[in-house]
Amino acid sequence: MRFGVNYTPSEGWFHHWLDFDLDSVRADLDSIAALGLDHIRVFALWPYFQPNRTLIRHRAVEQLVQLVDAAAERGLDVNVDGLQGHLSSFDFLPAWTRTWHRRNLFTDPDVLDGQAAYLRTLAAALADRPGFLGMTLGNEVNQFSAGPHPDPDRATEDEIDRWLARMLAACEEGAPGRLHLHAEYDATWYQDDQPFTPAQAARHGAVTAVHSWVFNGTAQRHGRTSVPAEHHAAYLVELSKAWADDPHRPVWLQEVGAPAPLIPPEHAAAFTEATVANAVDCPGLWGITWWCSHDVSRALADFPGLEYGLGLLTNDRRPKDTAGVLARAARERHAYKPATRTTALVVPADPAMRSACAPGGPVFDAYFRLTADGARPTTVLDTRTDDQGHLAARGITEVVTPDQVLPAPPGHPGGTRS
Known part of the structure; x- marks a missing residue:
């Protein structure tokens, strides 16, 4: 079980690449x-690199290597996101690729050539670094492919499939044998018209990545101390397993945090503790990477x-109560040996029906009813319920x-778990 953090530089946020200060990075x-x-997850802002x-800036790549080396000196492995992409409400x-040179991020041949060259260059520069885990293609790049983005680069599921395979x-x-993956926000699991699908998330790359944020309607509907809010990260981990072809494919909880005001600062530590405790009860969890390391400066x-x-x-680099929670979890990592989850909730394989899994949908509500009743559910596709080999594995x-x-609606026979 790995415990890490998404690295947000304390000075200059991700704009620190413009004025890279290795001493400040080392202090962070x-x-x-x-x-x-x-471990940490690091974000190379695409337009800066x-x-x-x-033109891939040699100096920027050198600075990325310096950061990875500095992390290794402190016992921290590093995953690097390349196509940044989108961070904290800003597009980079x-x-x-924009305005007068507007070209689709997922389908234009010239853009794809440029993206592939960039990712290959970063990976190759880091390939021989012992602390380098691998590349994530980018942070939640699916948000560029559909609404609610104000100017989406629309693509079909097949086009996204080819894009993922090529990147x-x-x-x-660039770096053979490393842990390379892609990562999307939860519209992949919840939004019917997303061209990035659950099957792609669970089958492309070395691990499945999930990003859990309870401001997606979960905390608004159910409250900050509810079963759905405190188990939302675990739900996404288990939901992702329905689409995996490998029954033992690892899942990385790559982003999860305690967003105010839905999770007030005074409740953040309790929310963190509950979220981590429930996530580590998921078999096959590769690790948890909290969002984020340092606050954004109010300047x-x-x-x-x-x-x-x-x-x-x-x-100014002072630990909060939430830091203590994650530090305790990291110290106890060897104690986490979750039992197999033997009860599986059926989910629709058709990506046009994935809103059933979203907050307010029947899969979502049923999962948390089971959880509240003391069960430890996982999920299975409706196309696999009779596949005895898959179930047994x-x-x-x-x-x-x-x-x-x-419960059934009034006037209808009640649903009974068998």
């Missing part, structure tokens, strides 16, 4: 390592309010449908 990494964490389609896309291949060419303008206070550490002995779990 010291404050992270002091918590007993074992590749301002022109055929190079000028050669992951570029990472593998920086125009961030949504919740973004300023998500750090485990303050902007996952240790599933009981399969239930949402209508067997949820």
